[in-house]
Amino acid sequence: MTPGRKVFVSRHQTRADEFVEYVNARRGYLRRAAYLVCGDWHLAEDLVQTALVKLYAAWPRIHTDGAEDAYARRIIVRAYLDEKRRPWRREKVGLDGFDEAAPEALSLEDNDALLTALKALPQRQRATIVLRYWFELSVEETASDLNCxxxxxxxxxxxxxxxxxxxLSADDMTMERRP
Known part of the structure; x- marks a missing residue:
């Protein structure tokens, strides 16, 4: 750099530098605070990310007041509460009752016999069987799909x-196995 030459730093660069410095210094604190709010490290990390995005948007106003930590904590708590209010979060966690062992696969001969028997059915019956047992639709859903x-x-x-x-009984295939 030449002596006497002034270097101009844009306000945006200063803002970004100040924000990065704050994040580097307080990220661990914010993550621990978020964990205490939600009890899950992964969700805590998401909450911190949300808080940092919102904090960056409000940085010029918040930084001059010196209320960065209070604002970030408030965002974390509100983001957590908003997240818990979302309908998909109310769903039951896990696969209780759905994590069953896979049924025993049909042999090639049995599979071929089943497909041949399905093809021999009239179109409406075949469609009904496929919708009810392959796609596991209810009677009402099947009726809606078939318009009947x-x-x-x-x-x-x-x-x-x-x-x-x-x-299939003529072909000595047991019907206990589902198609």
């Missing part, structure tokens, strides 16, 4: 299962 009544779905399902049992 629930009674039609039930009768088509009963006829299709009877036909499949007849066809």
């Amino acid at each position: 009544s629930t009674g039609t779905v039930k009768s088509q399902t009963a006829r299709a299962i009877a036909s499949l049992r007849t066809t």
Whole structure:
């Protein structure tokens, strides 16, 4: 740099530098505070990230008052409460009841026999069986997809299962295994 030459630092660069310095000094404190609020380190990290984004936006106003920590804590608590209010957060955690062992796979011969039997069904019965047992839809959902009544779905399902049992029992395939 030449002597006597002034270097101009933009206000944005100064703001960014001050913010980075604050984050480096207080990130651990904010993360611990967030953990105490939520009890989960991963969620705590997300809350700190949210707080830092909002803090950066308000940095010129907050930094001059010297209220950075108070503002960040307030954001963390409010972000946590907002997160818990979201509908998807109310869902039950885990896969209780859904984490079952995979059913035993069909042999190639049984699989071929099942597909052949399904192809032999009339189109409406085949569609009903696929929607009800492959996609695991309810009777009402199946009726909606097929644009018919629930009674039609039930009768088509009963006829299709009877036909499949007849066809597959002749081929010595057990119907205890689901398609």
